[in-house]
Amino acid sequence: MTAYLVTILILVCIAIILGLALNLQWGLCGMVNFGMAGFFALGAYAAALVALSGAGTLAGIVVAALICAATCGATALVSLRLSDEYLAILTLGFGEVIRLVTLSESWLTGGSLGLPGIPRPLWGWVSEQNYELLFLALLVVVVLALFLVLEVLIRSPFGRAVRAVREDDTVASTLGKNVTMLRVKAFAVGGAIIGIAGAFHAYYLTYVDPSQFSAIITAYTFMAVIAGGRGSNKGLLFGAATIMCLIEGSRFLKDIVQVLDATQLASIRLILIGLGLILFLIYRPQGFLLEYRLRSSSLLARSSLNGATRMHDFKQEAS
Amino acid sequence: MKCHNRIDLRPSRRAVLSGAATAGAALLAAPFIARAQAAEIPIGVLLPFTGSQGAYGPDMRKAAEITTKLINDAGGILGGRSFKLFFEDDESSPTAGLAATKKLLEIHKCQAVIGIWGSPIAMAIKNVLIQANTCMMVSGAANAITDGDTKGLVWRYQAKATDWGPGMAKAMLSRGWKRVSILAQQNPFVIPMIEPAKKVFEAAGGQVVDSVVYNPDQPSYRAEVQRIFGASNPPEAVMCLGLLTDFVSIVREVVRNGYKSKVMALSIAADAEGKFIQAVGPDVAEGIEHFQPSPPLGSPTYARFQKLMGADENALFLFAGNTHDQVCTLALAMEKTKSTDSPVFTKAIREVCNPPGEVVGDVVEALKKVRAGSKIAFAGAGSDCDFDERGDQLNRHFGHFRIEKGKQVLVQVIKGPEGTL
Numbered sequence: 001m002t003a004y005l006v007t008i009l010i011l012v013c014i015a016i017i018l019g020l021a022l023n024l025q026w027g028l029c030g031m032v033n034f035g036m037a038g039f040f041a042l043g044a045y046a047a048a049l050v051a052l053s054g055a056g057t058l059a060g061i062v063v064a065a066l067i068c069a070a071t072c073g074a075t076a077l078v079s080l081r082l083s084d085e086y087l088a089i090l091t092l093g094f095g096e097v098i099r100l101v102t103l104s105e106s107w108l109t110g111g112s113l114g115l116p117g118i119p120r121p122l123w124g125w126v127s128e129q130n131y132e133l134l135f136l137a138l139l140v141v142v143v144l145a146l147f148l149v150l151e152v153l154i155r156s157p158f159g160r161a162v163r164a165v166r167e168d169d170t171v172a173s174t175l176g177k178n179v180t181m182l183r184v185k186a187f188a189v190g191g192a193i194i195g196i197a198g199a200f201h202a203y204y205l206t207y208v209d210p211s212q213f214s215a216i217i218t219a220y221t222f223m224a225v226i227a228g229g230r231g232s233n234k235g236l237l238f239g240a241a242t243i244m245c246l247i248e249g250s251r252f253l254k255d256i257v258q259v260l261d262a263t264q265l266a267s268i269r270l271i272l273i274g275l276g277l278i279l280f281l282i283y284r285p286q287g288f289l290l291e292y293r294l295r296s297s298s299l300l301a302r303s304s305l306n307g308a309t310r311m312h313d314f315k316q317e318a319s
Numbered sequence: 320m321k322c323h324n325r326i327d328l329r330p331s332r333r334a335v336l337s338g339a340a341t342a343g344a345a346l347l348a349a350p351f352i353a354r355a356q357a358a359e360i361p362i363g364v365l366l367p368f369t370g371s372q373g374a375y376g377p378d379m380r381k382a383a384e385i386t387t388k389l390i391n392d393a394g395g396i397l398g399g400r401s402f403k404l405f406f407e408d409d410e411s412s413p414t415a416g417l418a419a420t421k422k423l424l425e426i427h428k429c430q431a432v433i434g435i436w437g438s439p440i441a442m443a444i445k446n447v448l449i450q451a452n453t454c455m456m457v458s459g460a461a462n463a464i465t466d467g468d469t470k471g472l473v474w475r476y477q478a479k480a481t482d483w484g485p486g487m488a489k490a491m492l493s494r495g496w497k498r499v500s501i502l503a504q505q506n507p508f509v510i511p512m513i514e515p516a517k518k519v520f521e522a523a524g525g526q527v528v529d530s531v532v533y534n535p536d537q538p539s540y541r542a543e544v545q546r547i548f549g550a551s552n553p554p555e556a557v558m559c560l561g562l563l564t565d566f567v568s569i570v571r572e573v574v575r576n577g578y579k580s581k582v583m584a585l586s587i588a589a590d591a592e593g594k595f596i597q598a599v600g601p602d603v604a605e606g607i608e609h610f611q612p613s614p615p616l617g618s619p620t621y622a623r624f625q626k627l628m629g630a631d632e633n634a635l636f637l638f639a640g641n642t643h644d645q646v647c648t649l650a651l652a653m654e655k656t657k658s659t660d661s662p663v664f665t666k667a668i669r670e671v672c673n674p675p676g677e678v679v680g681d682v683v684e685a686l687k688k689v690r691a692g693s694k695i696a697f698a699g700a701g702s703d704c705d706f707d708e709r710g711d712q713l714n715r716h717f718g719h720f721r722i723e724k725g726k727q728v729l730v731q732v733i734k735g736p737e738g739t740l
Contacts, residue, residue: 004425007418028606103505103534112507116442116463128450205417206446207541209507211576214411248418262406263377266368 006132006250011293013139014197015240018217019224021193027231027291028154028224029186030166031076032088039191041102041213043068043198044111048118048208052098057121057203064195066247072191076184095218103210114209123124139200146193153189162186163202163231206250223277226231230306231291236289246276292305324507326508328464329383356607358401360396362649363423363432364642365440371410371536375436375638378592378628379404379437379458382639383434385627386646386682393683394536394656402646405429407479409436413443420444424451430659433645435459436638445473458638465709471665474648474710476641476701478612480508482715483585484516486684486733487558487610490719491583491732492523494608496556500547500580501530502569504561509585512560528554533565536700540569548578556581563591567598574603586720589633590727592635602726613718614640615702616732620680624700635720635727640701648672648704654689670695672704673713698716 018036025033033039047060047069056065071094079090102109109115126134153159164172165182173179202208220243228239250272254265321525333558334443341559361481364383366376371399395438401474409416416437423429431454435441438461448455455473457464459482463572465473491499493508497521503509522567529550533543546558557580559566566588573582582589589595603667614636625634626644652673654662676696681684688695697704705713 001425004421007421007425011414011418058517086496100534104532105512112439112505112510113461113463114439114442117467205413205443207413207442209413209439209442211411212443214412248422251419251422254406262366262380263368264407266373266376266408266410268371270410304599 003032003132006136008244009295010132010136011248012241012244013136013143013226014201014204015220015244016143016237017146017193017197017200018221019159019228019236019240020143020150021190021197022225023228023231023236024150024153024223025187025190027070027094027168027225028159029162029183029185029190032085033072033091033187034088034189034218035075035091035093035095035098036194036218037213037215038091038098039068039194039201040198040201041071041095041208041210042071042098042219043113043195044202044213045102045198046173046195046206047107047199048115048202051203052115052117054179057199060203061121061196062097064199065192066195068198069188069192072194073184074189076187077180080180093098095215098215099210102213110209111120112210114207116207118206118208120203135204141201142196146196147233147237151292152280158182158185179199196296227277227280227287229289230288232287232289235289240287243277246273325588332343346520354434356563358400360400360653361403361427361429361430362646363420363427364404364406364434365409365416365423365432365444366434367411367436367440368408370409370710371562371564372437373409374428374591376408376434376634377543378433378639379436382624382636382642383646388562389627390646390650390682390686392526393686396650396686397657397659402650403583409440411440413437413439415584416449418685418717419682420447420667422454424448429453430458431465431661432524433649434642438464438702442499442507444699445469447621448472449616452662454649454665462511462715463507465711469710471710472661473666474668474706475644475697476599476644476704477638477710477718478712480511480614480619480716481515482513484512484694485519486522486612486717487512487518487585488519490610490731490733491502491556491558492520492525492715493719494556494581494583496569496581496583497526498528498555499558499600500528500544500550501552501558502547503530503532503558504565505532505534505549506562509560511724514550514729516558520594528552535560535562535565537565539572539728541564541572544572544576544578548573548577548580553578553580559584559588561585561588563598564586570599570603570607571654582607585610586637586718589722590637590720592636592639593634596722596725601722604722604725606722608719608721612638612702612712613716613732615698615703615716616718618680618698620700635718636700638701640699642701644699644701647697649683651685653693654686669706669708671695672706674705 003035025031043231047064048062074136075094077085093118161177162182165179224243225242227242228235250269320524333632364378367373368376383404387404391401405423407419407423409419423432435457438459441457441459441464449472457475458477460477462479462481465475520527531547532544559582586609589607648668652667653659655667655671656664658664675698676694678698679695680698685695685697703714707713717733720727721730
């Protein structure tokens with residue numbers, strides 16, 4: 001039982017990391033990324049190849065983050081004049097390109113056979129039976145670190161400027177913000193986080209192949225962000241956990257329901273997952289939590305305590 | 320107004336907590352649901368019921384259920400213990416397959432995980448099962464599944480991918496087709512067939528004119544079909560290596576354009592438990608030939624299996640027979656060693672399956688003979704169930720068929736030592 005829960009929690013953690021990335025790119029900056037699965041694959045393959053070459057699993061994570069950041073940044077740069085729907089199409093196409101490259105360049109990626117035997121981080125520190133617990137602990141640390149970094153980022157001048165771009169890029173640019181650079185930066189940082197998620201996916205499965213990176217990953221990530229409340233990282237933690245509980249928890253349905261056979265229940269299960277999400281969106285369209293907002297009341301309270309420094313902040317917010 | 324709205328939208332802590340609690344309830348309830356009786360032996364069956372491979376799961380499930388009932392009704396094994404099957408859907412995805420496998424191991428405490436149709440799924444769960452010292456029986460063909468240190472726990476009920484190509488090439492040569500082209504899906508079990516097949520054609524003085532590898536799930540295969548079938552000097556025949564959905568589109572495209580080259584496909588696509596003819600109709604399917612590692616057609620075990628499945632003597636079960644054999648060999652090996660412990664009973668699989676010994680196909684009879692201490696060589700409904708020391712198949716049957724008036728007509732059965740013909 002414990003090991004099954006550990007597996008689910010590991011999958012939840014990876015989903016949360018992906019969700020954090022999308023929450024930055026789409027939730028905060030308003031840039032739709034339909035190529036999540038492709039960038040995720042890129043990170044997984046990069047980490048797998050580096051780790052398999054013997055350079056170490058940490059190097060794998062770093063390289064995966066850098067490559068994904070560079071590719072995401074480049075995608076944002078290419079889509080300079082594209083926004084909303086057009087960016088969605090571009091990222092969708094880009095994700096598909098990555099999938100096809102992993103499928104076709106078999107000298108590098110093993111083609112459809114994939115790459116087996118990927119080394120795992122901290123392997124050998126504990127016994128094989130307890131390894132997954134250690135892996136989960138490592139992932140929780142990574143999730144917490146990323147969560148804190150992003151929370152600070154959201155509250156920083158950069159975070160406010162990025163949100164201003166999301167709300168109205170003309171206004172932001174009129175106020176002297178470099179909209180292009182802000183978009184490229186936000187997308188690249190999101191890309192780095194997707195790369196980290198990809199690396200941990202590769203290390204956990206110890207095997208990557210193109211069939212793991214289907215478009216459903218993009219869909220699940222969007223669901224997690226929407227369920228959590230777009231822009232809210234705290235909400236995302238609930239959102240990702242809810243989606244995974246819905247997906248995995250529904251497996252227990254057939255242990256209770258004896259009327260239908262396994263084949264019928266398998267199909268009904270997927271319908272129920274969809275139904276659950278639709279109902280959730282009808283009754284809680286705003287998600288679990290709202291995004292962080294700077295409030296004038298709290299600002300005024302603080303400024304009365306420490307007027308000079310807070311006024312400085314306030315000016316930055318206004319600009 | 321706007322401000323008022325915002326206040327309305329803020330969820331109460333209660334709402335958040337109750338949402339999370341509802342979602343988690345299923346997980347928490349798990350251990351109480353799944354506690355099996357001590358006397359039952361839990362066996363996990365991981366199959367594709369949904370997704371791109373969803374068509375192949377249901378017959379395998381039926382075979383597993385029927386075979387288990389047969390064994391349990393005859394008194395079970397190990398002095399009255401019966402098998403209890405736990406089915407999980409791998410959703411045709413390695414990640415979902417992995418989570419499902421963990422559930423089978425941790426919640427249901429399965430002593431073995433069988434079924435396992437797709438090679439990528441087998442690759443993703445292999446390490447987990449080996450680490451848990453649990454027997455794994457697969458129907459996947461990718462060579463890599465049995466590679467590496469498997470602790471003797473991984474058993475394949477399907478011919479290895481590299482053994483398929485030469486067999487298919489020889490079957491095509493036997494029809495007099497020497498100028499051929501290859502149209503193949505990018506897929507871990509298809510790709511390794513191509514090179515060995517080419518070698519056989521070249522050695523026999525034939526020629527592979529062109530070969531194209533396409534991606535699965537394409538909306539259309541027009542460009543690929545035009546290049547291969549519509550070449551200025553079209554090949555005598557085309558080797559189509561793909562799965563059901565893409566092969567249906569390809570055949571429709573070929574017929575629509577009136578191309579004349581013969582089609583030789585994998586049975587997995589051109590039969591698919593009858594689904595191909597259902598999809599395109601008997602007129603379009605007429606004359607298509609197909610080839611695949613097949614059940615031992617005409618053998619008494621296979622005939623009995625067809626009857627068990629409620630099918631007529633023409634029915635071709637490519638994978639369901641494998642699942643039947645997996646359940647049977649599990650029972651026999653456990654009975655032989657008096658153990659349900661994977662590292663122990665897997666040692667006896669070759670002993671109860673490989674010759675020498677009395678050939679027995681009926682699992683109930685085979686169990687009696689094992690209890691009596693006589694040496695048997697179990698012959699299954701999916702294959703003869705002979706294994707080498709790595710858990711790969713020996714003495715595999717390959718069937719070559721032609722579709723005539725909506726029926727599968729057997730052209731020839733080829734049985735080869737080491738699967739190489």
